[in-house]
Amino acid sequence: MGRYFGKKIIVYLITFIIAVTINFVIPRMMPGDPIQILLSRFSGMEGGREIIEKQLTLLFSLDDPLIVQYFKFWKSIFTGDFGISIMQFPTPVIDIIKKAIIYDLILLIPSIILSWIVGNKLGAFSGVNKKADNVLMPIFYFLSSSPYFWLAGVVAFFLGVKLGWFPISGAYSATMNPGFNLKFIFDYLKHWVLPFLSMFLVELGGWAIGMRNMIIYERSSNYSKYMEALGASDKCIRRYGFRNGVLPQVTGLALRLAGIIGGAITVETVFNYPGLGRVMLNAVFNQDYFLLQGIFLAIVTMTLVANFVVDIIYMFIDPRVRLSFSGEV
Amino acid sequence: MTSEFWKEHENLYYALTNKKVIFGLVVFSLVIMLAIFGPLLTPYDYEEYAGDPYLAPSAKHFFGTTIMGKDVFTRTVYGLRSTILVGFIAGTIATLIGCIIGFLAGYFGGTLFDELLMMFTNIFVVIPQLALLIVISAFLKARGIVVMSVIVAATAWPWTARAVRSQTLSLKNQEYVNLSRISGLGVMRILKDDIASNMFSYVFMVFIQQFNGTMLATVQLEFLGLGPTRGISLGLVMQDAVNWNAIQLGMWWWSIIPGLILTIMITALYFVNTGLDAAFNPRLREM
Secondary structure (H helix, E strand, O other): OHHHHHHHHHHHHHHHHHHHHHHHHHHHHOOOOHHHHHHHHHOOOOOHHHHHHHHHHHHOOOOOOHHHHHHHHHHHHHOOOOOEOOOOOOOEHHHHHHHHHHHHHHHHHHHHHHHHHHHHHHHHHHHHOHHHHHHHHHHHHHHHHOOHHHHHHHHHHHHHHHOOOOOOOOOOOOOOOOOOOHHHHHHHHHHHHHHHHHHHHHHHHHHHHHHHHHHHHHHOOHHHHHHHHHOOOHHHHHHHHHHHHHHHHHHHHHHHHHOOOOOOHHHHHHHOOOOHHHHHHHHHHOOOHHHHHHHHHHHHHHHHHHHHHHHHHHHHHOHHHHHHHOOOO | OHHHHHHHOHHHHHHHHOHHHHHHHHHHHHHHHHHHHHHHHOOOOOOOEOOOOOOOOOOOOOOOEOOOOEEHHHHHHHHHHHHHHHHHHHHHHHHHHHHHHHHHHHHOOOOHHHHHHHHHHHHHHHOOHHHHHHHHHHHOOOOOHHHHHHHHHHHHOHHHHHHHHHHHHHHOOOHHHHHHHHOOOOHHHHHHHHHHHHHHHHHHHHHHHHHHHHHHHHHHHHHOOOOOOOOOOHHHHHHHHHHOOOOOOOOHHHHOHHHHHHHHHHHHHHHHHHHHHHHHOHHHHOO
């Protein structure tokens, strides 16, 4: 087991180093001179030029040789100092990220987990019921074939515009002040429904297809046939099949949760929702390199940590993984 | 004569008589024909102000017009061409990279070489796709169709490498492979003749899945404004629709139809894949 984890940790470390290096290299490979762009943007602002110049020496330390710059970049990562955003001057990058991440989590965690549960149930059902299969499968295929933002548009058009049930823009009404009171929470939930629903629907299809195929595969395996020959009830066989079939789905869920940050970027664009994906896109178009670097790093770190947690969880839910790594099988 | 041909190509027979495959292929061909011949059906140019703004679909404008009076049908069919082309090239590149790495890693399964290749693959799995795509495309100022394809393919191949590797692992200890090895055939020859040729149907299905995935990734990038820097693409049509509030204004022909066509096409390919799966795996045939 130690060897297994050792290997995993090495992969994750290498990945992290590569990701940070990409992050370091990209602004330096940029066509044009990003510094002049930044300076010209701030030359009109009182004291702006000095602050930006200080920023640049801190983050790029351009007078130093490249290798020294590289190590200084690493140092700034470990001190959590990603610099100051240019777009929303002078908010520190880390504050912008913290604020936006909350919207991502409240929107994505429920939609991913609920679609996983419902998708697995429906998939398992259509795996054993031929009639249901013929109706449900085309729907699932269609759902998982649709681009997120297209389905978001369809949902917004029918439920938001035609029926007018839910607002289709923003995370809360413009007249509202964010705060912890009933009126705001209600308003927030109303804005939350449509983005949630569109994420839920697209994800649903993929989970259901995966589960259905697994169930069919398990049903035709030898142990199922053996149990059938022994006269076990259909329900009992199905239960065993489900337990086996759900394992790859757990991996899928974990990987999906790992990529959660910024995972709804196109849906957020359609609904004008202030999550991290939107912030990242704005940073790209406004050439806010500090913010972009910070977000990319946050996403990579989240992904790595989540993947690692998954590896640990998987050992507990699948006895075979546990046994094979302790050398008992 | 004909019956002998079918006996030799039994898989092909099962594939082409499968209802799902037939249905999927027909729908897919219709969409492809729309992309190829669509531009001939329209007298307009995709950037041209073709008529009054805000027109619903009619005989003159099949998919209506945008808020600027551009013809949505023209924009859709030209955009479809570009998006399918990028998806196709990217899917091909991703399948090739995935297969090469998968074959090699699988054939040398358990060795250091295999571990290194898999480590390389896992690194690509963990780095968040979309974030990387956005960062890369944001810094490439001019993006043509080929550059787009490479960007999309670069993050699409890892799962193929993993899947092909595990298939190769299970094939490489078959007796006929051992026999080739004892006869002293080269590694490349064994991979080509014994392993790849036996996985042809599998790789073909992988390719269809890659094509689906790369088209979705492509249209997503285009929608975010990171598509090819010149010309039109399906994602760009849909981005325009969102930017100009087509949804709020109730212009369903602009905001919904272009995406619907792509979704239908990808769904059709899903059907082909499921049908092929049943045709190639006798176990599933009875389902």
